[in-house]
Amino acid sequence: MLHRYPPARRAAALATDLLLLSIAVGIPLTRAAGSLSIVLSIAIPCVLAWGVVTLHYPRTVELDDEGITFGAYGISHRYAWSTVRVHVRRFLVRDRVLVRLTPCPPWRGRYWILDAIDGYPKLLSELEKRSHRQT
Numbered sequence: 001m002l003h004r005y006p007p008a009r010r011a012a013a014l015a016t017d018l019l020l021l022s023i024a025v026g027i028p029l030t031r032a033a034g035s036l037s038i039v040l041s042i043a044i045p046c047v048l049a050w051g052v053v054t055l056h057y058p059r060t061v062e063l064d065d066e067g068i069t070f071g072a073y074g075i076s077h078r079y080a081w082s083t084v085r086v087h088v089r090r091f092l093v094r095d096r097v098l099v100r101l102t103p104c105p106p107w108r109g110r111y112w113i114l115d116a117i118d119g120y121p122k123l124l125s126e127l128e129k130r131s132h133r134q135t
Contacts, residue, residue: 001062001063001064001119001122001123002060002061003060003061003063003117003118003120003123004059004117004118005059005060005114005116005117005118006116006118009116010059013059017048017051020044020047020048021044021048023044024041024048027040027041028041052072052073052075053107054108054110055070055071055072055073055075055076055077055108056110056111056112057072057111057112057114058070058071058072058077058111058113059072060072061111061113061117061123063123063126063127066080066081067079067081068081068086070111077109079101079104079109081130084101084102084103084104084109085101085103086099086100086101086127086130086131087099087100087101087102087131088124088127088128088131094115095114095115095116096112096113096114097112097113097124097127098110098111098112098113099111099112099113099127
């Protein structure tokens with residue numbers, strides 16, 4: 001089953017990424033010489049690149065009998081249920097959960113799922129079932 005965020009949320013996420021990228025490109029063009037501008041012109045591309053590499057805020061989550069796939073930016077991370085353990089961590093702020101898959105390298109296997117994704121209760125229920133089966 002494929003879970004995605006509503007189109008308005010996806011558009012807002014894309015607009016935010018584009019805004020940050022334009023700021024990172026625009027800072028050197030303005031020739032602002034302050035130390036904050038230098039730090040921002042380096043930090044913003046690093047943060048955006050880390051988001052693309054890790055997909056820690058996936059735009060889609062797909063579950064099937066064989067495994068789970070997290071996707072964003074035209075990239076996907078696919079995991080077979082037989083090769084990973086699922087850990088779902090809830091927080092006091094109830095609008096999100098952290099899904100950890102182990103074993104995985106440091107740049108993969110940690111995904112934030114927000115309650116705005118369609119079918120959130122069902123997705124969370126399925127992930128928690130997978131989590132409890134393995135313990």
